[in-house]
Amino acid sequence: MVFLENFRIALAALRANLMRSILTTLGIIIGVAAVVAVVSIVQGLQYTITQQLQGVGATFIAVSPKQDRGNFPGVAARQVKLTSDDAQAISEKVPGVKMMSPFILGRATVKFKDRKHNPFMIIGATENYQDVTNQTVDRGRFFSQVDLENHRKVTVIGPKIADELNLGPNPLGKEIYIDVYPATVIGVMEKKGQNLGMDFDDIVYVPFDSAVSLFGRNTADQIQIRLLATGPERVEQVKDGVGRLLRQRHKIPASEPDDFEVQTQDEILKTVNKVLGSVTAVVGGVVGIALLVGGIGIMNIMLVSVTERTREIGVRKAVGARRQDVLVQFLIEAITLSLIGGGIGLALGYGLGALVAKLIPGFPPAHVPIWAVGLAIGFSAGVGIFFGIYPAAKASRLDPIEALRYE
Amino acid sequence: MALIELHDIYKVYDMGAEKVHALNGVELTVERGEYLAIMGSSGSGKSTLMNLIGCLDTPSSGSYVLNGTAVQELDDTQLAGIRNKEIGFVFQTFNLLARTDALHNVELPLIYAGLSRQERRERARRALEKVGLGSRMTHQPNELSGGQRQRVAIARALVNDPSILLADEPTGNLDSTTSEEIMQLFDELHRAGNTVVLVTHEPDIAEHAWRKVTLRDGKVTSDQATARATGSDRPAAAAPVS
Ligand SMILES: Nc1ncnc2c1ncn2[C@@H]1O[C@H](COP(=O)(O)OP(=O)(O)O)[C@@H](O)[C@H]1O
Ligand SMILES: [Mg+2]
Numbered sequence: 001m002v003f004l005e006n007f008r009i010a011l012a013a014l015r016a017n018l019m020r021s022i023l024t025t026l027g028i029i030i031g032v033a034a035v036v037a038v039v040s041i042v043q044g045l046q047y048t049i050t051q052q053l054q055g056v057g058a059t060f061i062a063v064s065p066k067q068d069r070g071n072f073p074g075v076a077a078r079q080v081k082l083t084s085d086d087a088q089a090i091s092e093k094v095p096g097v098k099m100m101s102p103f104i105l106g107r108a109t110v111k112f113k114d115r116k117h118n119p120f121m122i123i124g125a126t127e128n129y130q131d132v133t134n135q136t137v138d139r140g141r142f143f144s145q146v147d148l149e150n151h152r153k154v155t156v157i158g159p160k161i162a163d164e165l166n167l168g169p170n171p172l173g174k175e176i177y178i179d180v181y182p183a184t185v186i187g188v189m190e191k192k193g194q195n196l197g198m199d200f201d202d203i204v205y206v207p208f209d210s211a212v213s214l215f216g217r218n219t220a221d222q223i224q225i226r227l228l229a230t231g232p233e234r235v236e237q238v239k240d241g242v243g244r245l246l247r248q249r250h251k252i253p254a255s256e257p258d259d260f261e262v263q264t265q266d267e268i269l270k271t272v273n274k275v276l277g278s279v280t281a282v283v284g285g286v287v288g289i290a291l292l293v294g295g296i297g298i299m300n301i302m303l304v305s306v307t308e309r310t311r312e313i314g315v316r317k318a319v320g321a322r323r324q325d326v327l328v329q330f331l332i333e334a335i336t337l338s339l340i341g342g343g344i345g346l347a348l349g350y351g352l353g354a355l356v357a358k359l360i361p362g363f364p365p366a367h368v369p370i371w372a373v374g375l376a377i378g379f380s381a382g383v384g385i386f387f388g389i390y391p392a393a394k395a396s397r398l399d400p401i402e403a404l405r406y407e
Numbered sequence: 408m409a410l411i412e413l414h415d416i417y418k419v420y421d422m423g424a425e426k427v428h429a430l431n432g433v434e435l436t437v438e439r440g441e442y443l444a445i446m447g448s449s450g451s452g453k454s455t456l457m458n459l460i461g462c463l464d465t466p467s468s469g470s471y472v473l474n475g476t477a478v479q480e481l482d483d484t485q486l487a488g489i490r491n492k493e494i495g496f497v498f499q500t501f502n503l504l505a506r507t508d509a510l511h512n513v514e515l516p517l518i519y520a521g522l523s524r525q526e527r528r529e530r531a532r533r534a535l536e537k538v539g540l541g542s543r544m545t546h547q548p549n550e551l552s553g554g555q556r557q558r559v560a561i562a563r564a565l566v567n568d569p570s571i572l573l574a575d576e577p578t579g580n581l582d583s584t585t586s587e588e589i590m591q592l593f594d595e596l597h598r599a600g601n602t603v604v605l606v607t608h609e610p611d612i613a614e615h616a617w618r619k620v621t622l623r624d625g626k627v628t629s630d631q632a633t634a635r636a637t638g639s640d641r642p643a644a645a646a647p648v649s
Contacts, residue, residue, distance in 0.1 A: 320490045320567075401463050
């Protein structure tokens with residue numbers, strides 16, 4: 001009863017000074033909005049990345065060359081190599097490898113009639129790239145071993161390429177130019193969307209050898225390898241095997257670090273989460289400061305309010321309000337103030353997150369998990385209690401006679 | 408047993424360089440149903456005494472028994488309870504909550520008494536009708552005249568059916584016509600059985616009461632019946648306890 005009544009009194013008091021109340025809660029609004037915006041974006045990212053990585057499966061392993069930074073400044077880095085022979089050796093000698101796909105990356109302009117387009121990337125791959133990376137061809141087919149063996153000039157394109165080059169309703173069989181090399185479109189990949197600034201629909205796939213002619217001989221020495229282990233339980237074994245084999249092949253002395261990187265799906269997930277986690281932590285620190293400032297603002301305005309309403313407190317005490325009644329009244333007022341700020345901040349933060357996610361191409365939709373809502377509400381209530389308790393205690397301790405005499 | 412028993416009451420304010428003896432050994436007994444005026448010049452200790460009686464303040468020494476309860480032994484929370492249930496206080500400056508209509512002002516003591524909203528509303532309405540403000544319930548203090556504000560304050564003092572109605576210079580901020588109306592309201596409340604103690608420095612206001620106590624320098628210097636006490640409208644409730 002008294003609690004509800006106190007809530008009503010608090011709302012009336014806040015309404016009486018509406019502008020002041022809103023300005024007071026600005027710190028809380030900004031703090032909560034910031035945390036919710038960042039969490040919603042990070043969560044959205046994390047969600048889609050996790051989905052995608054889980055899409056490739058738990059047996060997925062990526063092997064890539066690691067640029068040697070050199071031990072001394074000014075000393076040229078050793079040329080790092082990861083070659084087709086390395087790839088071949090892996091599939092022959094490492095037990096537990098189910099499938100292996102070497103590929104190279106590059107950029108080139110594509111043309112069709114008078115249309116030109118610069119795709120996000122050109123991937124030169126073997127026939128099993130599609131299976132290793134778990135991708136689906138929407139129309140037509142991916143290139144086959146026969147295409148590769150016969151050096152056929154074929155290509156598989158992302159759906160965006162078909163649009164950009166204006167290939168019409170049936171792109172299959174059309175001959176496009178990749179740089180100066182003609183290639184016949186034999187497949188269009190399924191639409192995948194964008195993530196982390198990468199457009200997966202804006203990719204052109206060509207047979208490995210075509211890519212080597214396109215990008216030059218030495219690109220064949222800087223390839224990427226994707227593997228599938230025969231089962232999730234063999235992933236570690238394959239990883240160790242690949243590591244040992246490549247160290248041996250690259251003749252790396254025991255004292256030197258690897259010149260390549262082997263990452264399992266699990267590790268990639270962990271790396272992503274670590275990066276996103278530190279983003280959240282940094283923002284958390286900023287938000288902590290905003291909430292502190294917001295809390296001090298609330299404390300300040302509550303102290304002003306207690307002073308302004310000294311006579312009111314005197315009247316309430318004179319007619320029978322106990323210390324705890326006055327304490328609760330002002331505490332609820334402070335909590336209400338910061339909760340209103342938290343609520344506005346929550347809505348604002350979500351709006352901001354959604355807006356940012358919409359404006360940046362390739363960003364997944366914002367996602368506010370329920371724990372973030374709870375955290376925002378809990379935090380603002382906590383700030384209200386923490387910074388409201390002193391002014392409220394001060395009000396509750398006022399002497400009724402002095403309070404009534406206050407001018 | 409008397410309603411109020413004050414014995415050897417001292418109130419000393421320590422002002423650093425000197426001590427102010429606001430009350431200097433007050434002896435006073437008030438029976439149920441009495442109508443008492445406390446008189447005295449400014450600074451004689453009238454307000455200090457009223458605040459003690461109203462449990463807004465505690466004496467430096469001495470004993471105060473209100474309605475059988477030894478007040479000086481109570482803690483802060485218990486005193487708040489006494490103020491809420493036993494005392495109705497009317498101030499010179501009305502002390503109503505601003506931006507709050509008459510009904511809600513009168514309801515205030517009932518909130519702290521823990522009554523339901525409906526019952527509060529009902530009792531506040533009746534109290535306002537009793538003081539003649541049945542048609543002004545939703546008016547805020549700044550929409551009411553001084554006399555009307557004091558009536559709201561009196562309704563608030565009455566709403567909890569207190570044992571005693573205390574008024575510290577209730578007409579101090581009112582013109583003489585309005586003062587007379589307010590005093591007639593007190594007369595009426597007294598006739599209805601309420602115990603009334605009021606402070607005034609105006610002799611004709613004091614003449615409304617039945618008994619007149621004079622303070623000087625924190626001491627009771629005279630305690631006598633007023634002319635009215637011998638009049639014909641003396642109610643049975645105020646019959647002397649012999
Ligand atoms: N809070 C206080 N601090 C110091 N002195 C006070 C305080 N309250 C009252 N006094 C002193 O006590 C004396 C009695 O005051 P008061 O009871 O208000 O007189 P009255 O109401 O009869 O005019 C005065 O001398 C006054 O200055
Ligand atoms: Mg006075």
